[in-house]
Amino acid sequence: MPTLDLSIVIPIYNEEANIPTLYQRLRGVVEPMGVSCEYIFVNDGSRDRSLALIHELAARHANVRYIDFSRNFGHQIAVTAGLDLSQGAAVVIIDADLQDPPELIVPLYQKLREGYEVVYAKRRRRQGESAMKLFTAKLFYRILARITSISIPVDTGDFRIISRKVVEALKQMPEQNKFLRGQISWIGYRQTYVEYDRAERAGGETGYTYRKMMRLALDGITAFSDVPLKAATLMGFVVSGIAFLVLLYTLYARFIAHDYQPGWPSLMVSILFLGGVQLISVGLIGEYIARLSTNVRRRPLYIISDTNIPVTISPEALT
Numbered sequence: 001m002p003t004l005d006l007s008i009v010i011p012i013y014n015e016e017a018n019i020p021t022l023y024q025r026l027r028g029v030v031e032p033m034g035v036s037c038e039y040i041f042v043n044d045g046s047r048d049r050s051l052a053l054i055h056e057l058a059a060r061h062a063n064v065r066y067i068d069f070s071r072n073f074g075h076q077i078a079v080t081a082g083l084d085l086s087q088g089a090a091v092v093i094i095d096a097d098l099q100d101p102p103e104l105i106v107p108l109y110q111k112l113r114e115g116y117e118v119v120y121a122k123r124r125r126r127q128g129e130s131a132m133k134l135f136t137a138k139l140f141y142r143i144l145a146r147i148t149s150i151s152i153p154v155d156t157g158d159f160r161i162i163s164r165k166v167v168e169a170l171k172q173m174p175e176q177n178k179f180l181r182g183q184i185s186w187i188g189y190r191q192t193y194v195e196y197d198r199a200e201r202a203g204g205e206t207g208y209t210y211r212k213m214m215r216l217a218l219d220g221i222t223a224f225s226d227v228p229l230k231a232a233t234l235m236g237f238v239v240s241g242i243a244f245l246v247l248l249y250t251l252y253a254r255f256i257a258h259d260y261q262p263g264w265p266s267l268m269v270s271i272l273f274l275g276g277v278q279l280i281s282v283g284l285i286g287e288y289i290a291r292l293s294t295n296v297r298r299r300p301l302y303i304i305s306d307t308n309i310p311v312t313i314s315p316e317a318l319t
């Protein structure tokens with residue numbers, strides 16, 4: 001049974017500009033709540049002074065824990081490591097850049113105490129984000145909602161509070177390509193949300209390149225939907241059907257109407273089009289196979305180079 005009320009998991013990638021303010025604000029929020037709390041900073045291979053700052057905090061405050069990765073493993077893996085080593089009865093996942101307001105932890109925690117197992121923070125508005133990011137994010141969440149069988153809430157990130165039950169369930173999910181918000185929806189139980197306005201990044205810059213965003217989006221889709229695979233097949237049928245009709249028309253024009261021309265344009269178009277569809281289909285299959293193969297390899301998700309968390313958890317819980 002957990003002896004601690006709350007764990008706060010904070011993934012860190014080059015956040016030297018935000019760590020001191022973040023910690024101050026978190027403490028300012030958590031202390032009046034009168035709960036016992038640990039702060040777990042997961043340093044995901046930062047190249048700046050983040051680790052030094054975290055060490056400093058850990059030296060001064062007994063409830064600051066850190067996990068230092070051997071390299072950059074990515075945001076979702078960093079959060080996973082934090083969850084794996086957390087001990088609280090409830091766990092908050094929060095970004096380090098203060099885009100997720102720490103003040104929201106109070107209503108999140110309250111809702112959890114009302115009997116929910118998951119309370120996520122839903123963005124009402126997002127400030128200071130490029131139009132491109134807003135558009136791609138919106139598009140992604142809508143597509144995901146359409147093609148997956150579970151309902152992943154739209155316009156939410158990983159900022160949320162989850163109960164110990166949910167953390168233990170997450171630990172049992174073996175996938176290597178983590179998409180935590182999807183996995184948490186899949187787990188079920190009573191879930192609800194609290195709305196907030198998302199602020200700009202306080203300092204530093206985003207660690208989420210378009211490449212990382214694209215990978216997260218594909219992980220989300222391939223982990224929770226077979227629709228793209230099936231769409232490839234469907235597209236193949238539709239295109240073949242059209243090709244068959246064109247074939248009939250060509251035969252008709254050649255032998256009955258005798259109205260035909262050396263038609264290389266149509267030839268080129270159909271060859272290119274078919275080639276395109278085939279490439280799309282093969283590519284989609286490749287996406288799934290790539291994920292299959294990473295799961296078959298069963299490598300550890302991350303390598304910890306240093307931590308001040310005593311490992312009280314049984315080793316098999318960590319695999």
Ligand code: UDP
Nearest residue numbers: 011012013044074075078095096206207208
């Ligand atoms: N982050 C991480 N590893 C990465 C990229 C980001 O741990 O490879 C952390 C980052 O420090 C922050 C959180 O994940 O606490 C969200 O990242 P970011 O703010 O850069 O993403 P955005 O808000 O732009 O989507």
Ligand code: MG
Nearest residue numbers: 095097099201
């Ligand atoms: Mg951010």
